[in-house]
Amino acid sequence: MSSQILKEENVVIGAALSSKEEAIRTVGNILVDQGYVETDYIASMMEREELTSTYMGNYIAIPHGTEDSKSQIKSSGLSIVQAPDGVDYGDGNKVKLLIGIAGKGDEHLEILSKIALVCSDADNVEKMLQATTKQELLAQFEEVK
Template identity: 60%
Template sequence: MSLSILSAENIVLKKVLTDKEEAIRFTGQILVDRGYVEPAYIEKMLEREEMASTFMGNFVAIPHGTDDAKTEVKNSGLAIIQVPEGVDFGDGNIVKLIIGIAGKGDEHLEILSNIAIVVSEEENVEKIVSASTEEEVLSFFEGVN
C-alpha cells in the first residue's frame, strides 16, 4: 500500500503554531474538514496526547486519537503540517513536522509503519520541513511500501 490517502489538499506549508494544543487542534481540524473523522475525534487526539506524547523524535509528532476514538473515524486519512519555526510538544521536544492520522479499523498500523520508514531518516525530515510545495512533500511518501 502506498500512502494514497495523502493528497496535496491535506498538506499545510509554513504554518506557525504557538503550542502543542493548537497544533493538535489544527491538525485534527484538517482531518475533520477533509471528511476523515467526526469533530469529536479532535478531543480524542488531545486525550491521547495526555496519555503519552506523540512526539517521535527527529522533529516529528504523529498525533492521533485514542483507541476508543475509532467510532469517530469515517475513513482513513492523513494531514501533514510543516512548522519550520517549530512548536514545543513538551519537555523541550521541538516539532517541525506534524502528521495527523486517522485509521479505519487497523489501517493506522500500516499507515504508521509507512510513515516511520520516511521520517526515521532525519535528512528526509529536514527536506520535508524545507519543501516549498505540497507536491515536493508528497514525493517523499509516494511509493513507500
C-alpha cells in the first residue's frame, strides 16, 4: 500500500472514544488534517453511517463518505484509530479498530480490497488490536502487496 495513503501520522494508538460519533469524527479529522479530504467529508461519513452501518465484524468498522462526497476527496488516504476498550457501534457491536477511507475516483475499491485481505486474517486483526506502537500496527498492512 502506498506510503502516501497510509503513514504513521494517520494512525492513533490507544484512543479512548465515548461514542460512535466521536469515533467517526476522530478518523475523519485525521483525513482532514493530513489533507486527503475537505472538512465537509466528515459530515458525509456521518450521513453514510446513518444509511447503513460500516461495522464489518471482528471489532472493525470502516467509516467512509457517501457516493455524493467524492468531490470532497483531494487524494486517496486512510486513517486508523485503535481503541483498545472499544466503542459501542450500535446493535450490540463493539468496535476496537476504525479504518477511515477516502478513495479518489475508483481507488477506494482497491483500498477496500487490501483492507479486506488484512482484516480477513484474525491473527492480523489481533496483532493490530494488541499493537503498542504505530509501526507495529502498520506492519500488518505492509505485508499485503
